[in-house]
Amino acid sequence: MNPEQERAASFFRKYGMDYADIDMGSMAGLFLEEMGRGLKGEPSSLAMIPTYIEIPDDIPSGEPVVVIDAGGTNCRVALVRFTGDKTPVIEKRKRFPMPGLEKEVSAREFYDAFAGCLDEVRDSSDRIGFCFSYPSEMLPTKDGRILYFSKEIKAHEALGGLVGEGLLGALAARGAPGKKRVVVLNDTVATLLAGTSLMGGRNYDGYLGFILGTGTNIAYVEKNKGIEKALGLDPAGSQIVNVEAGNFSLAPLGEIDRRLDRETNNPGRHTFEKMYAGAYFGPLCLLVVKTACADGFFSHEAAARIGGLRGLDTKEVSDFLAAPETAPPLSGIVASEADRSALYALLDRLVERSAVLAAAALSAAVLRSGRGADPARPACVSAEGSTFFGLKGLTSRTERYLASYLTDVRRAHCEIVSVDHATLVGAAVAGLTN
Secondary structure, three states, rough: HHHHHHHHHHHHHOOOOOEEEEEEHHHHHHHHHHHHHHHHHOOOOOOOOOOOOOOOOOOOOOOEEEEEEEEEEEEEEEEEEEEEOOOOOEEEEEEEEEEOOOOOHHHHHHHHHHHHHHOOHHOOOOOOEEOOOEEEEOOOOOOEOOOOOOOHHHHHHHHEEEHHHHHHHHHOOOEEEEEEEEEEEEEEHHHHHHHHHHHHOOOOOOOOEEEOOOEHHHHHEEHHOOOOOOOOOOOEEEEEEEEHHOOOOOOOOHHHHHHHHOOOOOOOOOOOOOHOEEEHHHHHHHHHHHHHHHOOOHHHHHHHHHHHHOOOOOOOHHHHHHOOOOOOOOOOHOHHHHHHHHHHHHHHHHHHHHHHHHHHHHHHHHHOOOOOOOOOOOOOEEEEHHHHHOOHHHHHHHHHHHHHHHHOOOOOOEEEEEOOOHHHHHHHHHHHHH
């Protein structure tokens, strides 16, 4: 390590946040234990939500399915079909504002807005895959009961209602013909299913879904007999489980992590994703850098400029790491090459920690799935998210830690893949096969 890297390591050790102090085996073990407790219905920070959605043996070719992807500020709709080699063909794709984003809407208005988005494609198929990325209780009917809204959606009357049932009612009220079938799933489950569209070109030993964007989550396939809290399941079957990984509470939080948590709107919740997911990584970096200023890490001139920063987002951090001499706003606040090197060392070391955290959680999920023993048939990790693929160095470093622990130590193998329009493709797979 050069002197600035050594100073950065010393700084993070002081605050209990250095990646080198994280034992991946121990952390993956804690994650596995929480997974086991969640599957039994015991107190756990991991919800381990059964989805009642299975991995298909095959994806029908040529059959169209209507898909909806509702999350964030937009709702996307499309018509999807798969070719003989499982290549998805996405047609009539459109984007609409999410209902309830601008003002409070009733339950009827909420679902009528979704039904209206489908006017152009609804008559093309009686099957609908609905990727609904808000906390929901999944039911054996493949419907979902809304628990609460995030992302500023205002539709309180819809809480507690069934998503698929609400959409079908709105479609019927608009005169949609035929008896339609709706399968509801979230974005992580959809991302997992998107990976199955690759089965025509590669023989994978199982599938997982991984999201690292604004937040983070993991989905994997569990044997029904392992889901002890769910009664009446066929013990010979299996299904996708939504881990809700962002709420993992046993990760090694440091002093500055805890300070950031106290400043959020939901202190004590989702502490794992607050360590490295996109909504929090920029603010965490700013808090780290300002703490370093107080510790005399930078020159007085740079410290004064840093003190004037009122916000920092994850993209700005990534831009600086990619081009430290020219990327605003961080490139403009350093007063010397020494300050620039010091700032780079701090931020780069936080990215390294992010890779350790992501790899430990993914390792636990692969190990729990029991897949990937044969290197010729690895587990397929279908990944999605602007932070995972956009934050400089994160993808390659995560893969490196997976290789060093999951593969070299635990003798399990996985391959990270990216599928274009993953949530639309995964929703299509769900709608066609469930």
